[in-house]
Amino acid sequence: TADLSTERSTCQRLENAQSAQERQVKELRAKLQDLESAQKTRLKAAIAQLESRLQQAEEQLDVSEQEKQTAVRTARKLEKRLKEAVIQVEDERRHADQYKEQVEKTNNRMKSLKRQLDEVDEECSREKAQRRKLQRELEDLLEANEKLQSDLNAARSKLRRTGASGTGPSRMFKQRSSLQGAGDESPTSLPDDSLSEDNQP
Numbered sequence: 001t002a003d004l005s006t007e008r009s010t011c012q013r014l015e016n017a018q019s020a021q022e023r024q025v026k027e028l029r030a031k032l033q034d035l036e037s038a039q040k041t042r043l044k045a046a047i048a049q050l051e052s053r054l055q056q057a058e059e060q061l062d063v064s065e066q067e068k069q070t071a072v073r074t075a076r077k078l079e080k081r082l083k084e085a086v087i088q089v090e091d092e093r094r095h096a097d098q099y100k101e102q103v104e105k106t107n108n109r110m111k112s113l114k115r116q117l118d119e120v121d122e123e124c125s126r127e128k129a130q131r132r133k134l135q136r137e138l139e140d141l142l143e144a145n146e147k148l149q150s151d152l153n154a155a156r157s158k159l160r161r162t163g164a165s166g167t168g169p170s171r172m173f174k175q176r177s178s179l180q181g182a183g184d185e186s187p188t189s190l191p192d193d194s195l196s197e198d199n200q201p
Contacts, residue, residue, distance in 0.1 A: 025163050032155055039148055046141055054134045061127040068120045075113050082106050 085103055 021162065025159065028155075028159050028162065032152075032159060035155070036152065039152070043141075043145055043148075047138075050134060050138045050141065054131065054138065057127055057131045057134060061124065061131060064120055064124045064127055068117065068124060071113055071117045071120060075110065075117065078106060078110055078113065082110070 082103065085106065089100070089103070
């Protein structure tokens with residue numbers, strides 16, 4: 001009959017729509033999996049690189065700090081020796097020339113150590129700046145990761161909604177076929193609550 005032909009055509013159209021939605025769901029799932037894999041790979045590599053650079057910067061900073069402390073201790077020792085030398089020069093004027101030469105050498109050594117200490121201070125400052133820069137980069141990366149995770153969650157939510165809407169036509173077709181076979185009522189008299197149940201995930 002014409003009604004049966006129309007119903008078959010409707011069912012065929014719904015089945016085709018369902019098949020298209022299922023293909024779309026599969027494609028979205030594949031894309032989502034690729035996105036997750038690529039994101040994890042890039043994130044792990046970037047974090048590992050930044051952590052390595054941060055560790056190197058911290059190690060260099062520790063070395064520089066140790067060198068600075070060593071230089072400070074050496075400078076203090078030299079200052080003490082210099083004071084002792086000055087006292088000794090005052091007590092033994094007859095050795096003034098000898099002690100004067102020693103003082104000059106000590107002063108030169110002090111200047112050299114102070115220059116080295118200044119260089120160490122500058123290096124420490126550079127290392128601290130580099131460390132702060134790496135820390136900011138790591139924080140930016142973590143912030144970007146959070147945004148990517150949010151986008152990923154949104155994509156998953158969209159995928160779930162798409163998958164849920166794809167199951168409705170098949171169940172509605174079965175209900176209509178059952179009603180038509182029983183001959184109780186026409187396919188268009190399906191209750192509204194059955195359709196709402198089909199659309200639930």
